[in-house]
Amino acid sequence: MHFLSFTHIVxxxxxxxAVLHGAKWTYSGPEGEHHWPKHxxxxxxxxxxxxDIKSELLRFDPTLRPIEIQNYNLSPTExxxxxxxxxxxxxxxxxxxxxxxxPHRYTAAQLHFHWGSSxxxxxxxxxxxxxxxxxxxxxxxxxxxxxxxMSMAVDKSDGLAVLGVLIEVGEFNPAFEHFLRFINGIKxxxxxxxxxxxxxxxxxPARLDEYFRYDGSLTTPPCYPSVLWTLFRNHVTxxxxxxxxxxxxxxxxxxxxSAPMPLNGNFRKLQLTDSRVVLVSFKEGRGLQGTLTVTSPxxxxxxxxxxxxxxxxxxADEGLYKxxxxxxxxxxxxKKKDLKNQQTVAKSKQQMLSPSLWKKSQTNRSVGKLWLAxxxxxxxxxxxxxxxxxxxxxxxxxxxxALRDVTFPELNLKSYLDCKSDLALPTIRxxxxxxxxxxxxxLDRSLTKALMNKKxxxxxxxxxxxxxxYGGFSPATVSRKPHSQGYPHPWxxxxxxxx
Ligand SMILES: *[C@@H]1O[C@H](CO)[C@@H](O)[C@H](O)[C@H]1NC(C)=O
Ligand SMILES: *[C@@H]1O[C@H](CO)[C@@H](O)[C@H](O)[C@H]1NC(C)=O
Ligand SMILES: [Zn+2]
Numbered sequence: 292m293h294f295l296s297f298t299h300i301v302x303x304x305x306x307x308x309a310v311l312h313g314a315k316w317t318y319s320g321p322e323g324e325h326h327w328p329k330h331x332x333x334x335x336x337x338x339x340x341x342x343d344i345k346s347e348l349l350r351f352d353p354t355l356r357p358i359e360i361q362n363y364n365l366s367p368t369e370x371x372x373x374x375x376x377x378x379x380x381x382x383x384x385x386x387x388x389x390x391x392x393x394p395h396r397y398t399a400a401q402l403h404f405h406w407g408s409s410x411x412x413x414x415x416x417x418x419x420x421x422x423x424x425x426x427x428x429x430x431x432x433x434x435x436x437x438x439x440x441m442s443m444a445v446d447k448s449d450g451l452a453v454l455g456v457l458i459e460v461g462e463f464n465p466a467f468e469h470f471l472r473f474i475n476g477i478k479x480x481x482x483x484x485x486x487x488x489x490x491x492x493x494x495x496p497a498r499l500d501e502y503f504r505y506d507g508s509l510t511t512p513p514c515y516p517s518v519l520w521t522l523f524r525n526h527v528t529x530x531x532x533x534x535x536x537x538x539x540x541x542x543x544x545x546x547x548x549s550a551p552m553p554l555n556g557n558f559r560k561l562q563l564t565d566s567r568v569v570l571v572s573f574k575e576g577r578g579l580q581g582t583l584t585v586t587s588p589x590x591x592x593x594x595x596x597x598x599x600x601x602x603x604x605x606x607a608d609e610g611l612y613k614x615x616x617x618x619x620x621x622x623x624x625x626k627k628k629d630l631k632n633q634q635t636v637a638k639s640k641q642q643m644l645s646p647s648l649w650k651k652s653q654t655n656r657s658v659g660k661l662w663l664a665x666x667x668x669x670x671x672x673x674x675x676x677x678x679x680x681x682x683x684x685x686x687x688x689x690x691x692x693a694l695r696d697v698t699f700p701e702l703n704l705k706s707y708l709d710c711k712s713d714l715a716l717p718t719i720r721x722x723x724x725x726x727x728x729x730x731x732x733x734l735d736r737s738l739t740k741a742l743m744n745k746k747x748x749x750x751x752x753x754x755x756x757x758x759x760x761y762g763g764f765s766p767a768t769v770s771r772k773p774h775s776q777g778y779p780h781p782w783x784x785x786x787x788x789x790x
Pocket of ligand 1: 442443
């Protein structure tokens with residue numbers, strides 16, 4: 292995902308201090324992606340893209356409709372701008388093109404590509420079950436119901452929707468010739484040519500009803516977490532010759548530059564999944580047996596409500612296993628006799644919380660109101676506010692990590708309530724902070740004890756996961772470890788098995 296278009300560069304230079312300081316960015320070298328967060332803090336923040344779409348992250352969502360697009364069939368009399376912006380090749384799209392199947396109208400702005408190199412034809416950004424494809428196309432749309440243009444939408448949590456298409460080398464693809472035949476005219480950075488319009492739909496796979504959906508970010512600076520991602524399940528192909536045209540023709544440097552740099556390998560590395568789940572619109576086919584179905588909104592709210600106002604001592608004694616990752620139930624098998632049949636716990640469609648756990652949930656405490664407010668948190672405004680607060684007290688090198696630690700729980704909760712992630716431990720702690728100490732302490736102790744017994748936490752994983760200390764809990768580092776048994780880091784067991 293790459294949103295800089297030629298017209299938006301002006302806005303960025305006015306709005307972003309990073310660019311005022313002349314921050315450029317590349318995919319490797321001293322300005323490479325490890326250094327992006329220095330000038331673009333969101334690149335080190337939460338809910339980043341791309342991710343590896345693994346089976347265990349998938350949740351079938353029966354409400355996901357086929358993608359519907361309007362006015363994608365452009366006439367040859369309409370001129371499109373094909374350009375090289377130094378990071379990608381990009382085609383501007385007319386504003387009559389839009390997605391009509393999402394809750395808002397998302398108007399098309401541009402499409403662009405990410406690709407590997409001739410020696411390594413693997414350059415997609417997203418991976419599916421750790422498989423990287425040769426290239427990936429992003430068709431970028433902005434929420435035109437709510438925002439007047441791309442610039443205003445780009446940093447809003449509901450600002451962008453991107454259609455992602457995985458590209459493999461194989462059959463020749465005539466649709467790609469509509470722009471590849473002009474690519475010699477844009478060899479160098481900032482060059483652009485006008486090309487006749489064509490049917491943009493032909494660049495997409497045949498089936499628009501099968502896709503992966505998750506909440507993520509721009510994959511290039513400034514990495515705003517503002518993208519509703521739709522990655523089509525089925526890839527398209529281009530011929531080897533077409534792939535070579537894309538990967539060997541262009542330069543990331545200007546024509547007059549004495550040290551020309553080839554433009555290839557322009558993909559970002561995989562990002563942490565941050566407890567996110569990936570919704571799928573389909574459930575047939577290889578590897579999808581046992582795919583969980585999304586939790587009902589009611590159940591999600593009940594769980595949060597229980598954390599907010601329920602009896603935590605009860606939760607610690609009886610319901611603890613529900614807060615732990617899959618497999619942890621075994622630790623408490625001795626305590627809970629009805630857990631004999633471990634494997635079927637997740638299969639049962641029983642009420643998540645027993646009546647006894649609910650007896651004290653009926654009390655109405657104001658803390659619940661705060662968290663269950665219907666207003667959507669805006670990722671960016673939240674990160675922005677926290678960033679400036681932290682700036683007072685943190686050195687620059689601690690800032691990005693601190694930003695993650697502080698904002699992640701709130702983003703995770705919002706995402707959980709929207710059914711876009713599992714509830715992670717830092718978030719549970721965050722919720723518990725407002726609780727009476729003795730109750731929280733009880734749960735704290737049980738959680739800590741259970742976590743101590745938890746194995747398979749590799750140092751590498753530990754290092755990459757931010758540790759936030761909310762009160763007395765420790766250790767804090769389990770949520771992103773994939774579990775060999777069951778499904779990954781479901782802190783709760785809110786999912787139902789599909790039969
Ligand atoms: C986008 O819209 C805003 C608000 O109407 C306006 O101030 C700004 O100039 C527009 N930007 C572009 C690039 O058109
Ligand atoms: C909870 O309290 C709020 C005001 O503090 C009130 O509007 C709401 O109706 C109450 N809900 C219940 C279930 O008592
Ligand atoms: Zn992109």
